Amino acid sequence: MSLYILIKWIHVLSAIVAVGSNLTYRMLLLSAGEKREATLFALNAIRFLDRRLANPAYVMLLITGLSMVFIAGFPITTPWILTSLTLYFVIVFLGIKVYAPVFRKQIRIAESAGVEGDEYRQTARQASLIEALVTLTAVLIVFCMVTKPALW
Numbered sequence: 186m187s188l189y190i191l192i193k194w195i196h197v198l199s200a201i202v203a204v205g206s207n208l209t210y211r212m213l214l215l216s217a218g219e220k221r222e223a224t225l226f227a228l229n230a231i232r233f234l235d236r237r238l239a240n241p242a243y244v245m246l247l248i249t250g251l252s253m254v255f256i257a258g259f260p261i262t263t264p265w266i267l268t269s270l271t272l273y274f275v276i277v278f279l280g281i282k283v284y285a286p287v288f289r290k291q292i293r294i295a296e297s298a299g300v301e302g303d304e305y306r307q308t309a310r311q312a313s314l315i316e317a318l319v320t321l322t323a324v325l326i327v328f329c330m331v332t333k334p335a336l337w
Contacts (some may be wrong), residue, residue: 188256192253195245196245199243199249200242202242204320207239207320208320209231211317214227214309225292229292231288243273247273250273265330265332269330284315287308
């Protein structure tokens with residue numbers, strides 16, 4: 186087995202873990218309903234999955250993706266690669282600067298005021314919208330990686 190194939194396998198596995206983790210977040214919160222303890226459990230499970238699975242997988246995606254680019258000799262300016270890298274950094278920005286603060290606020294409100302109030306619902310909607318945008322962006326990257334479209 187070549188090094189390239191091994192890196193590609195790790196890359197694909199990392200994509201499955203990262204996107205799959207993101208897709209579970211909405212399901213966890215939906216299954217909790219408006220029950221405070223179930224919601225707090227779901228929020229903590231999301232935090233755990235994010236820290237232990239999704240975020241490390243996203244880091245591994247960058248490392249393995251760039252490794253494959255250099256091993257294969259693709260120019261980094263290849264449209265589908267450059268688009269994917271740009272979208273990747275959009276995800277990083279959204280995750281760190283937008284989603285994380287809203288998610289922390291969502292947990293604080295759930296712990297202090299509960300999940301029945303308007304403040305929690307509004308914050309949960311914001312977090313859900315941002316998380317959906319991050320997931321959609323990750324799916325677009327997967328599309329680019331698989332189809333390698335001629336974008337320009």
